[in-house]
Amino acid sequence: MAEGPNRTNCNFAWLRSKKVRGPQTVRVIATMVVTLALLALSKYVFHADLRLDVLFVTSMWVLAFVLNRSKPEKLVAQNALPQSGKLLEQSQKMEAIGRLAGGVAHDFNNLLAVIIGYSDLLLESLGSSDLNRPKVVRIKQAADSAASLTRQLLTFSRQQVIQPVVLDINQTVSSTEKMLRRLIKENIEFTVVLDRNLDRVKTDPGHIEQIVLNLVVNARDAMPNGGKLRIQTGNVLLEKDSAQAGAVVPSGRFVLLEVTDTGTGMDQQTQTHIFEPFFTTKAVGEGTGLGLATVYAIVKQSNGHIEVQSTLGQGSSFKVYLPAAVQAAADHESGKGTAKAAFSGETVLVVEDARPLLYS
């Protein structure tokens, strides 16, 4: 603070001018300047210079403390420091796995496109009563599932072209609600609570569907004996920067998408690994461990953040915060960006370096 040191100097000047009339009456024995970081109750850090003078004033010892308080700084920066190494390590690991997974997924996707393409051609040529038809349908279904897995890998590795638009998350949730209800067993009480005045967000609609789907399926899996599952949306104003899991979350307006369940919950150890790709506690064949890694990647890509609260035996809550978009009207709603077929009967030039894909 600008006035702090000046005032301090004045105080000392005043003190000295009063006492320093005779050097024998006032004797400065020691002066030290200590820099302290004082943690205040309000979660602020004060960087402070503490000056301690020991004076001998007319046969009395006097201790003089002077505190120069600097501008308060946010605690988060301090708190984030010890964790920054860990975070860097984690993000480098995610980056490396992402690149590897993305590379494999891209080639794999091309191979799947060939399988799906030829399956379609075969299905067209097979009559509805052909005995081989169900077999080809099976091949195509398996290839479709594999393609959706590789899509997830591509999202996670950020190699997918994203098409962000300004949209209303409520609409995305509502349009997937029917499908979600089909995924959930009857012993699960499913509620959706949507804030009617929800701010818009700028993101890819497919990404919101992926977030909702992954969180809901996880919640369902955590409640094999039934329970309650709730999806809720709302506006949140974060007035101050805050620390979440060692990262600094900037202040501002956010749209909150929360998925809560009353399932098994997670212990602390599990919670520290859930966003790592391929981390799963599910049996072989039941989970790939890519769901939350994908959700995490999407949220980060959208400059948002995700919070988890979970208690073993009681349930979990996943809160996804996405920055509110400034633009009020949704491109999505107005139909902007929706490609309409403008041509017919034209010749299309296909350029593809993977020969099998080109012919399929």
Ligand SMILES: Nc1ncnc2c1ncn2[C@@H]1O[C@H](COP(=O)(O)OP(=O)(O)OP(=O)(O)O)[C@@H](O)[C@H]1O
């Ligand atoms: N709602 C939840 N309740 C309890 N545990 C959860 C919940 N959500 C996630 N988990 C834990 O986090 C792990 C990782 O979840 P993630 O979605 O990434 O992978 P998965 O569900 O195991 O497999 P995948 O989603 O790829 O099919 C899960 O295996 C589970 O242990």
Ligand SMILES: [Mg+2]
């Ligand atoms: Mg999952």
